[in-house]
Amino acid sequence: MKCDVVQDLLPSYADGLTSEESNREIEKHLKTCEKCSKYYREMTGEVPEILPKADVTDAALIVGMRKKRKKVLIAAAFAVIILAAALVWTFTGYSMGSRNVLSSDVKLSYGLKENGAYLELTPKGGELEFNGMTENIEDSSGNIIGTRTYLKALSFRKGLFVKGSMGWENEMAGDAYICEWVLEFSDKTITIRNGELISEENISSSEQN
Ligand SMILES: [Zn+2]
Structure with missing residues (x-):
């Protein structure tokens, strides 16, 4: 045939x-x-009894890929755990920590430099929100002899990152010119004049909100 x-x-x-x-x-x-x-x-469709060599290599490759995949999966799982922890941390920080600002929430630094008075506010482990307003200081004759800036601390949020560090400078501060910063926290009012702390008034708890 x-x-x-x-x-x-x-x-x-x-x-x-x-x-x-x-x-x-x-x-x-x-x-x-x-x-x-x-x-x-x-x-x-009968399968040959002996596998071609290429198939053996493929099998080894598949095992290798499975191992690699496992490593990737483990890494991904860790990333998810870390992300979840960060979220929980941030959320608890935000929900528990968003409140009125205490003077102890802030690191204050102030003084005189060659270019005038300076004031720096740095939140301790969180985020600060401030509101500012400046007015002129006048003498009895109505002459402007300086400026007074009110800085009202609005909120403090504990968080992962320290944000909202603030600084002010006033070049005119000196003997003939008053530069005053009035910091209003929920527990006390701090007044700094020409780089010096001049008063620290406690606010009674009934006035706090
Ligand atoms: Zn034949």
């Missing part, structure tokens, strides 16, 4: 539709013809 004839008959043979005589001829041919037996194996 010729190869093309065998290959024509193979579908019928696989379905058991060929005669016994044909079967014998086909089987005899398949035993001796590698081309037709390969064709038959492919047609019936």
Whole structure:
């Protein structure tokens, strides 16, 4: 039997539709013809007994990828845990810490430099909100002899990052010019004049809100 004839008959043979005589001829041919037996194996989907080398490499690759994937998953899990912790930290900080500002929430630094008086406010572990207003200081004749700036501390939020550090400078501060900063916290009012602390008034608890 010729190869093309065998290959024509193979579908019928696989379905058991060929005669016994044909079967014998086909089987005899398949035993001796590698081309037709390969064709038959492919047609019936029979898996070759020995895996080609490429498949072994693929298998090793898949194992490698699984290991890599596992590492990525572990890293991702850690990232999620850290992110969750940061969120909880921030949320509790915000919900519990958003309140009136105590003078102890802020690190104050003030003084005189060659370019005048300065004042610096740094929140301790959180975020500050201030409101400012400046007015002129006049003598009895109505001459402007300085400025007074009211800084009202509005809110303090504990948080991950220290934000809202503020600084002021006044070059005119000196013997002839008054530069006053009045810091209004919920527990006390602090007045700084020309780089010096001149008063610290406690506010009674009934006035706090
Ligand atoms: Zn053949």
